[in-house]
Amino acid sequence: xxxxxxxxxxxxxxxxxxxxxxxxxxxxxxxxxxxxxxxxxxxxxxxxxxxxxxxxxxxxxxxxxxxxxxxxxxxxxxxxxxxxxxxxxxxxxxxxxxxxxxxxxxxxxxxxxxxxxxxxxxxxxxxxxxxxxxxxxxxxxxxxxxxxxxxxxxxxxxxxxxxxxxxxxxxxxxxxxxxxxxxxxxxxxxxxxxxxxxxxxxxxxxxxxxxxxxxxxxxxxxxxxxxxxxxxxxxxxxxxxxxxxxxxxxxxxxxxxxxxxxxxxxxxxxxxxxxxxxxxxxxxxxxxxxxxxxxxxxxxxxxxxxxxxxxxxxxxxxxxxxxxxxxxxxxxxxxxxxxxxxxxxxxxxxxxxxxxxxxxxxxxxxxxxxxxxxxxxxxxxxxxxxxxxxxxxxxxxxxxxxxxxxxxxxxxxxxxxxxxxxxxxxxxxxxxxxxxxxxxxxxxxxxxxxxxxxxxxxxxxxxxxxxxxxxxxxxxxxxxxxxxxxxxxxxxxxxxxxxxxxxxxxxxxxxxxxxxxxxxxxxxxxxxxxxxx
Amino acid sequence: xxxxxxxxxxxxxxxxxxxxxxxxxxxxxxxxxxxxxxxxxxxxxxxxxxxxxxxxxxxxxxxxxxxxxxxxxxxxxxxxxxxxxxxxxxxxxxxxxxxxxxxxxxxxxxxxxxxxxxxxxxxxxxxxxxxxxxxxxxxxxxxxxxxxxxxxxxxxxxxxxxxxxxxxxxxxxxxxxxxxxxxx
Numbered sequence: 175x176x177x178x179x180x181x182x183x184x185x186x187x188x189x190x191x192x193x194x195x196x197x198x199x200x201x202x203x204x205x206x207x208x209x210x211x212x213x214x215x216x217x218x219x220x221x222x223x224x225x226x227x228x229x230x231x232x233x234x235x236x237x238x239x240x241x242x243x244x245x246x247x248x249x250x251x252x253x254x255x256x257x258x259x260x261x262x263x264x265x266x267x268x269x270x271x272x273x274x275x276x277x278x279x280x281x282x283x284x285x286x287x288x289x290x291x292x293x294x295x296x297x298x299x300x301x302x303x304x305x306x307x308x309x310x311x312x313x314x315x316x317x318x319x320x321x322x323x324x325x326x327x328x329x330x331x332x333x334x335x336x337x338x339x340x341x342x343x344x345x346x347x348x349x350x351x352x353x354x355x356x357x358x359x360x361x362x363x364x365x366x367x368x369x370x371x372x373x374x375x376x377x378x379x380x381x382x383x384x385x386x387x388x389x390x391x392x393x394x395x396x397x398x399x400x401x402x403x404x405x406x407x408x409x410x411x412x413x414x415x416x417x418x419x420x421x422x423x424x425x426x427x428x429x430x431x432x433x434x435x436x437x438x439x440x441x442x443x444x445x446x447x448x449x450x451x452x453x454x455x456x457x458x459x460x461x462x463x464x465x466x467x468x469x470x471x472x473x474x475x476x477x478x479x480x481x482x483x484x485x486x487x488x489x490x491x492x493x494x495x496x497x498x499x500x501x502x503x504x505x506x507x508x509x510x511x512x513x514x515x516x517x518x519x520x521x522x523x524x525x526x527x528x529x530x531x532x533x534x535x536x537x538x539x540x541x542x543x544x545x546x547x548x549x550x551x552x553x554x555x556x557x558x559x560x561x562x563x564x565x566x567x568x569x570x571x572x573x574x575x576x577x578x579x580x581x582x583x584x585x586x587x588x589x590x591x592x593x594x595x596x597x598x599x600x601x602x603x604x605x606x607x608x609x610x611x612x613x614x615x616x617x618x619x620x621x622x623x624x625x626x627x628x629x630x631x632x633x634x635x636x637x638x639x640x641x642x643x644x645x646x647x648x649x650x651x652x653x654x655x656x657x658x659x660x661x662x663x664x665x666x667x668x669x670x671x672x673x674x675x676x677x678x679x680x681x682x683x684x685x686x687x688x689x690x691x692x693x694x695x696x697x698x699x700x701x702x703x704x705x706x707x
Numbered sequence: 708x709x710x711x712x713x714x715x716x717x718x719x720x721x722x723x724x725x726x727x728x729x730x731x732x733x734x735x736x737x738x739x740x741x742x743x744x745x746x747x748x749x750x751x752x753x754x755x756x757x758x759x760x761x762x763x764x765x766x767x768x769x770x771x772x773x774x775x776x777x778x779x780x781x782x783x784x785x786x787x788x789x790x791x792x793x794x795x796x797x798x799x800x801x802x803x804x805x806x807x808x809x810x811x812x813x814x815x816x817x818x819x820x821x822x823x824x825x826x827x828x829x830x831x832x833x834x835x836x837x838x839x840x841x842x843x844x845x846x847x848x849x850x851x852x853x854x855x856x857x858x859x860x861x862x863x864x865x866x867x868x869x870x871x872x873x874x875x876x877x878x879x880x881x882x883x884x885x886x887x888x889x890x891x
Contacts, residue, residue, distance in 0.1 A: 360723065365719055393734070419885070490832060
């Protein structure tokens, strides 16, 4: 880097508060400390990852289209399921939510930017390297990780195909990125709220991200710890999970799920926040039971720390342990139920209109609840012995993650696209995206329940003949769902390029500070904080 | 925004960041602390079928001749260890409190010297705490020269307090090769 460019960037950082000046071309994106730019980077990155992980899923569904081995080898199939899971969890859903946090949080609390803008830049820009390492392992001699996204020891240690180191370092980088992002969110919310905005006056969206950030700070280090143990077990002769050296492979599952269960709430609580913003806007009513929503979100977060072993009912736990984790898990249905009823009560007697964000939100409420119910079934220890590691589990977590988290992300994207781009998106194309996605996603995931109940195990490249018909339908649903997401890409590109000019507040029922600034949101907003009564 | 308030925000940012980073390190440590905690927890509760790994002295609380418990022995070779390893008798009937002695047969079928280690586990797990080993080959390593064979002894008793609903215990040994670990 020449002295000139250093001076230029220093100059630029210095002047940030006063001018709308920004660097051009690639440098704008590489050096940016602007929350809106970084939010945009996160959102595009997560969409690219969604398509990448989706492409892997297409190969999986193509292989499972009919019984027998057609397209891929079993070992490569395992690599596909593993990397699909890792990319969707750490590359698509989590960065998308961080993108929303970056774009919306400062505008919602009346702050000029995130509290730690330079760290913000770093926490985004290390992510592509993490996924380059992970995806790059496909092209190594060893192949990509093939031990499932849950990387149970000893599959990932003694029986590793040699990809464990790539996997561990990729996860370390993703973890550092998430932790930095979470610290930034907490500091921003604690210190940069506009004068007069007390905690209980924050939009629920802000609350859910606040709680999620705490969850991230609490459990991502545990993930970092467990992958470090894997690394030393595999390459440096330690025996954390090796029974021969006095370790215990079951302990791996305890530590992993101590991270893993809060992790699933990390992926759904922000979705609750987005939906709780959109449903009131299109019902033209205030959110029903705001404070109960805050308490429900907090209790879900706290309970998430004492339910982890419901993923391990079949490991031979004593009866007391099984009962404890079963009852704690079922307890989570109470605050979750509070939320679902509050959303329904918000819509009750509202003046509803059904623009695309609202359609995705309503679909979220219904389909997420289906995922919640199958979760309750899995929480029941005796029946879990039948459902464990079958397609029933696959159906369950895709209902909560795809029709839950991903649908909320689409809802939020449509809701704020006018604010981001300054143009209205094409409503009829967006409705095509919604209806195609809704129909295909149910064709894709609903029959999986039946497959699981009939006994089809997950993570297999081939299956018994009696599962052939359902699998064919599931695959057709999968291809249709995958293609439908390209409609979304078209809507977004069209919306960026042009379209009807969006007013500052395009949705008449919407509330919040973000609608008081112009559309598209100026590069710098709330340099002077607004006053909240 | 005046210079004064800006500095104030920065300071309190620093405080919050310090606390949060502390939490991050504490939780990273907690992940590792779970390892010994898990062992202690299992040791106290006897939950995961682990048995004592040092010899216990026989505690003479009498023999309960009214009860008979069946103790079964099974063995399993971990991947890659070229040994033959099996119990000489597959099961034995004991009264709680009664000391028994059984033998296990092992043979190194390969052409190299190998150090093995047998890791015991009792099923049902809750019975692990009641299965007491006075003397066991599993307390130490078993170095066997190429082609060498050996009979290894296990002296044990079942605690008289064994819960009444348990009538059968299974003691399973998994044999691992630990030559590389012992050498280094």
